[in-house]
Amino acid sequence: MLTESDSEQPAYIAGDTTEYGGFGVFAPHKWSVRRSVAMKSLAIVIGAAGLLATACGEENATTLPQAELTRPPVINTSVPPTTVPASDTAPVSYSTPAQAGSQEDTTQKPSADSGFTFEQIASAHDELMSSLYESVVPSVVGLRVLQLAAPDSNIPQPFPEGLLPETPPDDALTQAAGSGLVWDDKGHIVTNRHVVAYAERIVVVLSDGTQTDAEVVGMDADSDLAVIRVTDEAIRPPPIKLGDSDDIRPGNFAVAIGDPFSRGFSMTSGIISALGRTIRPEHSNFAVPRVIQHDAATNPGNSGGPLLNRHGEVVGINTQIISRTGVFSGIGLAIPVNLAKLVIPSLIAEGHYEYPYIGIRGTSVFPDIAVAMNLPSDTRGALVIAVGIDSAASRGGLRASDQLTVIDGAEFPIGGDIVVAIDGTPIRSMDDLLAYVVEHTRPGDTAEFTVLRDGTETSLSIALGTRPSR
The missing domain is CATH 2.40.10.120 (Thrombin, subunit H)
Structure with missing residues (x-):
């Protein structure tokens, strides 16, 4: 919730x-x-005037x-920025003396489809990182x-x-x-x-x-x-x-x-x-x-x-x-x-700083919630669970949830309005709702809320209030 x-x-x-x-x-x-x-x-490739950075992600x-x-x-203690010696970016061979006569120096071999050697890629990475640090x-x-x-x-x-x-x-x-x-x-x-x-x-x-x-x-x-x-x-x-x-x-x-x-x-x-x-x-x-x-x-x-x-x-x-x-x-x-x-x-x-304020409690709509409300399982939006007394939401006509259902063994409120858009901008989650209100509205603004109510889409005009300090 x-x-x-x-x-x-x-x-x-x-x-x-x-x-x-x-x-x-x-x-x-x-x-x-x-x-x-x-x-x-991480591999960073430098071209005539550009750099390419790629990296693999992490577990969610x-x-x-x-x-x-x-x-x-x-x-x-503080460490002033230092200048990387020019020699640090000079080409380096990583083959040992014993391997030099029998093994190809792969540091000078072009990487796949890039046209640059691995050493050039590594050197570009070093230069990018050092220059970024020194400038920032x-x-x-x-x-x-x-x-x-x-x-x-x-x-x-x-x-x-x-x-x-x-x-x-x-x-x-x-x-x-x-x-x-x-x-x-x-x-x-x-x-x-x-x-x-x-x-x-x-x-x-x-x-x-x-x-x-x-x-x-x-x-x-x-x-x-x-x-x-x-x-x-x-x-x-x-x-x-x-x-x-x-x-x-x-x-x-x-x-x-x-x-x-x-x-x-x-x-x-x-x-x-x-x-x-x-x-x-x-x-x-x-x-x-x-x-x-x-x-x-x-x-x-x-x-x-x-x-x-x-x-x-x-x-x-x-x-x-x-x-x-x-x-x-x-x-x-x-x-x-x-x-x-x-x-x-x-x-x-x-x-x-004063934030705009609606005055609701809510949650993102996921398939289990949508099905429990007799809506298609792919329905998305922000479900209104509770509405504050004398809030912008109550004055604007948003309805809170009035039923309980059991999802995975736990009671969950359903039946409230589902906000699916604000001022024409799609809202697919509670995070979307929060972000839109914070980033695109100010206290006193009037916003057009598109909601699903009992499976039917309707519009509400809500004059936003000012977020309480506590």
Whole structure:
């Protein structure tokens, strides 16, 4: 059963972030589950002016709890970008001396149908990765956060000497850490809300080792996004390039850059594993749609850092992992950058963001539900299970489910309206409904809902409200 505040994975629930670093544990019952990950391979082919990246995918995740990325031990270390020596990309033969006279050097043999040697492919990969890192890392920051201890938290060891020299000892304070990305040339940095929500002091660490203080500008619990601002006007790192999260597909190249475990900046790579995941951030009653699943390693301290495409453009903000151990197990989750493009300007200008609101609980329609409602088994949409009192949905005439049926031994509500389109856009799941309302409407807008009611299609005009803060 799903709501505007639920995901299609009911076990994806928010909770304590005090146990693990960087992606702190997202499970009030200390749940955190991992799935095995299929091996992946990557080949990048460079042509006259283009590169081709291919990789194999991974095993799909089932219903699993999640972990947030937050709080590793803090170490005052950063690694400035380095330049790859030209010799590193020179052709290399991998045959041994004993084999040289008797075995063909396959590193110079053209790969199938490509016209390029394997060595050229490997060299192109090295050049792409190194160049991407060097161009992007100045726009990525590490965060060291001194914060009020959350209830039930384990008090970690104090900051290393010299990192926060002006902060007096205090048993009520703990340390956290994360990453962030430079949003503009005015010193605004985007990170996760769960990294800075309780901050008493925030120290920003740049890739060249510079450290400076920052202040919170705005936070949004429903997207787990926050904006901080560097207070020193003389320090203005370059803004990062923004991509389009609607343009990515499973199998696309994915790169994560951040400051895991506060050990200095690092880069990992993988692929986009899946799209359309839904999660519910800590301290929010509402789901985030269109979440990106990827397998670029993200560990404690990567929270708030960028997920990039092969052009070095941000397509997501890393926020959670699914893991049994609190460290990466092959499933990373990132907030889509297109949602950040909606939320961040409002956080900078007003300190908060207002979402449109319907006021329903619902679930995606699958074959068992459709058959139970005497509909064709291929019927898809968002089934309305409950309607809030005096909500936009109730005023607009949406009907809640009023019957119970048994599916796989469990009672399930049926009989409500099934939303199949909004403003002419097909709705095939609850995630589609959430995504459309968040991305394409604003509070006060009137939207045309097409619904199936007792097997007959009908239209309703609904004036959207404003999402409650809790």
